[in-house]
Amino acid sequence: MKEHLAFITTLLFQFVIGIDYDGWLNIKIQHSLNCNGEKYCTRGNISLKSIRAGTSIIEQITFNEKHIDELKELADMDGFYTIRSLVTAADSKESEFLSSVKAKAFMDNGLSDVVNAWVLPNGAVIAVSFQVNNSSQSRFPRSVNNDYKITSNFYLRHVEPAAVPDTASYIQKLEREREAREKGELKDNRSFLAKYWMYIVPIAIFVMISGSTNPEPAQSAR
């Protein structure tokens, strides 16, 4: 385990040297499975060269039988598989986030989870949450030399700037409507009939009715 940590720190140092200021991010993932008595031990690491680009490199350990046994134990009592993430960024100190998934759901979904990290516009992280991938077709991964691979999908989510009352476009819209109204009186390019059919039709009907009734009294007069 120590070798693993050392590997990660060297990796980290390489990143520090190679990354520009505006935003690298490193998330250390720790869990409490098979930790030899300690509360938390390393599960893996997610590192981003640039927050803006959002491309991440995920490195995680593979689970062995011991991990699986402990996970099964948790699942039997409907317990939580808790993950601690330690986030370091260019200009902030390490901060800790906790997140949990139901151990049973994690097992059922073939040791795959979804990691969401919410980042503020200034680059600070407000939450790292783990959730199980709820796809029904995933199967429990087959062991390769007694190793089980965990699959994690990492998404970086940005806290977006909020909507502001859009007065400018509303005023523009009003202006447009006003202009349209002013111009509209001159530019009514409908045909004469289309415009005044409501006057013509009653007159026509009236003429037709009076035309058909008029001859009768004339005949009776004779």
Added chain:
Amino acid sequence: MCIYEDQIGKFDWRQTYVGRIKFAQFDTVSTAKKLIVATEENVLAALHLKTGQVVWRHVFESASTGNIQLLHVSDKIVTVSGSNPYLVRGWDSGTGVLLWEWSLTLQDNDNADFSEWWVQQGLLVHMLPAFNSHIEVTMYNLLTGHNRGATSKLPAPWINEGCVLTPPFYSCISGNVGAQRLLSVDVTSNAVQIISKPLFDYISLDIFEGNLRPLDANSAVPGFIIDDKKIVLIKNNDFELLSVNVADESASASIIDGSNGALLLQAWTDKILGFSLIAHNVNSGQEVSELKCSDRNLRIPEAEIAAVMCTRTAKEHHACRILVNGADDAIHLMQQGGRVLWTREEALANVVAAEFVDLPVSETEATIESEFDQKEGSIWAAFSRRLQTQFQQLQTLLHSFQHRDRMVENSNSNNLVRDYFNLHKILVLVTDVGKIIGMDNLSGEILWRRYEPSLDAESVGVFTRRTAWHPPYDAYLTIVGKHEETGNGLIISLNPINGELVGERFLQLDARLLQCAMLHRADEEKLHGLAVLYEDENIQVFPVSSERLVKDMYIYVADRETAKVQGYALKYDGKSAYAQKIWSVALGGAGAAGHRIVAAAARSRLERTHSPGRALADRSVLYKYTNPNLVLFLTEGPDPVHKEVVRAVAVDVASGAVAAATSHRRARALPLAVHADNCLAYLYRSDKHRRLEIATMELYEGKERWLPAGAAFSSFASERAPAVQRQAYILPAAATAAAPTVTERSLTDRHRQAYNLPAGTTAAAPTITERSLTDRHVLLALTTGAIVEIPWAFLDPRRPAMPTAEQREEGLLPYVPELPLPADAVLNYNRTVHRVSALYTHPAGIESTSLVLATGLGECARIVRECTRTPLASSSPVPCSPPASVSVCAQCASIHVPRRHRVHQPRTRHRPR
């Protein structure tokens, strides 16, 4: 919203309060006798002497600029308010009209807080003591503020913090231990005359503790009490020790001008003997028996005489009016002999929590319910039961004929039953001072009251653990707060119908609490357990037998100052319940300091989701993201680039997943957030545009359902984040300009540069109805004293700028940035409610009706009816077609008729079964 003129007060009531009394004086000059009071809430008011109702009232600023320093009542009322600069104002006592005003700024700002003020012979005297050095006295013309001569400095190296002022004398105990002297000086006299006497003339120095307090209630003769034992008056430039001793250590004493010589009046409350009042003649030392009173049943904690007025009657009897102020903020006006004329519960000016509680069904209805409850049984059993119950009904009918008179007497208690539409409820109000009050929501009448001095109600939680829907069990309500001194948890359980303690009764816990919650599963007695989380992350469940019911329960703890939120899962392992920390987020951003949570809005637990989506014009459905565990957190804090930012984060508090998050630049948050169904709204003040804005969000799953219809939502089985619709609206300037009274207007003019206008909106709440079929409205309480309702259709984030034909068919309004606040949207029409601190809404038994309670300097309860909209997702949407006014009025009428025939309703309802 619409009502006819004759409906005023039918569906609403308003009570006006003034707050805890600071100064009180009787207005004896004007023809209509009044009581003039100035309060801790910065209110100046005149109370009617016979009824105790507010004749007129002025609400000053709630900040220190409105603090009232002096109240003087002669033919005019004079107040000094503010804290450097001070404002001296004169008021007409009959009408409360402002007559004159001038301001006063002290050069020495640091010591201005020690200022003392009083009025003497048409002059305003300002005294500023400099401890161990001198006294500065300045006199001003009361009407103009013209300074008559310069400030005079009296050398007085003997003054200290323990000195008391009994105008115009300033008295101290000074000197070395064992050789203390009692010193007093008339600070207004031209020639400095210091009265100095050794203290052992008056009190034995062996037991002296050094306590000096002035007499209360504008004592007619200046005087003070030494060590809660001896009363010393100042007469003719000399001390005079009274032969009458202080009756009780906590007694409040005052000297009044009686018919034959001055009277000493003392009032106190004993734990066993209750309230006592005695009077002595100052000269003779004899007791005046006609004023004496001792009442075991009258409980006035830490009674204090606030004002006294005595007049002589023809037979040389004393006719006194004594205003007594208690530690529970209630004021009582008594006459001689201790008869209470009226009582005002001023604690209600500071309500911190309120809960609507359902009433139990009436006895007849309960028997009908039980009759039809028993479903099994043969046809003969049912027939005999029917005969039996009808015989019982006949009996009660005959009984009621016989005891008709007695029925009328008991009608008060009999009325506390649920009505057909479940509009009648009991309001349980928890006040800041620790008084718990049960109130009838239809009349506003106080049904019961309970004073708990050890309850720190700052962040109190009220839980209805059992409603009255489960006879024979009584309703059960629990209040969880802090202990005033230790800060440990405190649980008070009571029956909300009659205010009697039940269950845990009054329980002091041994540790501080982090959080408390009600279990969602009830035990056999239909009682929901109460889980409390201690600071050491242990949990305890009340009652212990409910511990096994802890399952699938999640609670969160949000730290207001650090903006960190943590979630716990509560579990039961077969032996005991425990809490497991499962998630944590830092809403302020990792490592960012200064961010704090302003508001957290969760869905009301009474709310239901009626329709799973919104029907669109093309017959497809936009499915809502209805996560019952979603809580909207509003944070604010500094930002290096954008000065101040406001963030709104919607967190699933079971799993800790963030559902949506936005941030506003250059804005400051108001603690107002509304959350109902999939709709979120919150207010903030835009610093850039200097206006109040309301941002709204709606969460949607999309056009396809994530879960099959009817499937239960689980926070732990969904990893998808909802689509968020966002929009922001401007609240009109009319809402932000606050000038409800004369005083506020004059002040805002005066200090336009430095004075920030108060936030235009003080409280917000969504309306709730029984089945959520009705359109949702958002209620906003404005500083103008109006409570306006805004239909959600106006706040809809999907309002398009240029609506297409489909959107128009769906019924979306075109986007207009400024929200309309029409006058007919004001719920409380012309009954303004000042300084609304919170709005509470509760569904009634009838759909389209919501009960609203606004608390502040005036309680206001109201029944709101909304225009109904047919449920969506069943067919194409039908917009709110009839004009709102027509439908509302029609509903009002339809409600009123059945109410009158309430007695017959249940039977006709149950017969067909």
